[in-house]
Amino acid sequence: MMKLVVQEFLSLDGVSQGPGAPDEDTSDGFERGGWFVPHLDEEFERLAGSWLGEADALLFGRRTYQNFARDWPAMTDHPLAGIMNGLPKYVASQSLTTAGWEPTTILSGDVPAQVAELKRQPGRELQIHGSARLAQSLLAAGLIDTLRLVIAPVVVGQGRRLFPDGGAPAGLRLAGHRTTPGGLSVHVFESAGIPGFGTYGGGGGTGA
Numbered sequence: 047m048m049k050l051v052v053q054e055f056l057s058l059d060g061v062s063q064g065p066g067a068p069d070e071d072t073s074d075g076f077e078r079g080g081w082f083v084p085h086l087d088e089e090f091e092r093l094a095g096s097w098l099g100e101a102d103a104l105l106f107g108r109r110t111y112q113n114f115a116r117d118w119p120a121m122t123d124h125p126l127a128g129i130m131n132g133l134p135k136y137v138a139s140q141s142l143t144t145a146g147w148e149p150t151t152i153l154s155g156d157v158p159a160q161v162a163e164l165k166r167q168p169g170r171e172l173q174i175h176g177s178a179r180l181a182q183s184l185l186a187a188g189l190i191d192t193l194r195l196v197i198a199p200v201v202v203g204q205g206r207r208l209f210p211d212g213g214a215p216a217g218l219r220l221a222g223h224r225t226t227p228g229g230l231s232v233h234v235f236e237s238a239g240i241p242g243f244g245t246y247g248g249g250g251g252t253g254a
Contacts, residue, residue, distance in 0.1 A: 048102060048169040049191040050161065052181045053094075054208055055082045056197045062178040063205035065198075070113060076205050085198045087228035097194065098129050102169035105161065107177035108139040114175070115147035136164065136172075138180050158187040165189065178208045186214035193218065193235040217241035 055065040064071040064079030071079060106114065114130070121127045135150040138157045145152055153160045161184060164172055171192075174181050184190055195208075217238035224232050 048165050048167055048172045050105075050165055050174070050184065050189050051100075051171045051192040051194065052174045052185075052190055053097060053194045054176065054178060054181065054196070056195055056208060057081055057200050057202040057205075058197060059201045059203065060207040060209060061202040061205040062176070062208040065176075071109065073109075074206070078202050078204060081200050081202050082196075082198050085200070085226075085228040085230050087226050087230075089226045090196070090228065090230050090232075093224075093226075093232065095126055097173070098126055100171045101129075101133055101173045103134040103136065103164070103172045104130075105136045105138070105164075105172055105174045105177070105180070107180035108137060108142055110176040111135070111137040111139070111142075111145070111147070111150075115145070115150075119147065138177075158184060158189060161189055162187075178206060181208065182210070182213060185216055188237075190216075191237055192221070193233075193237075195233045195235070197231040197233065199229040199231075215241050 054062055056062055061081070063073075063076050065082035066080065067083070068077075068079045118124075118127060118130045131147075135145075135147060136153055137145055137150060138153045138161075140154050142152050142154075157180075161172075174184070181190070217240055218235040219238040220233065221236045222232075222234040226232070
């Protein structure tokens with residue numbers, strides 16, 4: 047069975063919108079895109095390449111898919127372009143009827159059920175890159191196995207967050223962490239089911 051793995055870039059205040067460029071995603075009036083780029087370095091690019099080497103398929107939300115489908119086929123000199131362009135791709139969308147970035151399959155209707163069926167296929171990783179709203183829905187459905195969160199040392203101050211208020215609770219187990227010379231903090235979490243809750247110090251609270 048394939049593991050469903052989310053790879054997400056976040057700011058310190060949890061923003062996941064538009065990490066790669068000012069015009070990547072300006073929806074809802076977002077004006078601070080490109081906040082992740084100043085912290086990229088060769089060490090992280092090697093790490094990202096090793097992660098992509100574990101993928102047997104890619105899963106996207108519509109917006110991220112359309113951005114990637116526009117950019118990656120033209121990036122012929124990028125060392126990861128052959129893998130990105132060649133892997134089987136799935137896009138969750140209720141509006142797309144065609145998808146030109148081959149090989150792509152459109153998932154519509156009951157997306158969580160279709161993703162669960164994909165996970166039952168033999169393979170290593172089914173990876174979600176970006177696509178925060180899709181990741182939120184699949185986390186709530188209990189389908190995410192691993193979260194790879196790459197946190198940049200910046201407070202963006204606006205934009206969509208991966209974990210918004212009112213989201214479904216989820217227990218996680220830290221499976222690994224590292225930092226890069228550019229200041230990125232990489233955390234790998236495994237799903238641990240429903241989170242536990244308790245009382246600190248016999249009822250006195252934490253003082254926070």
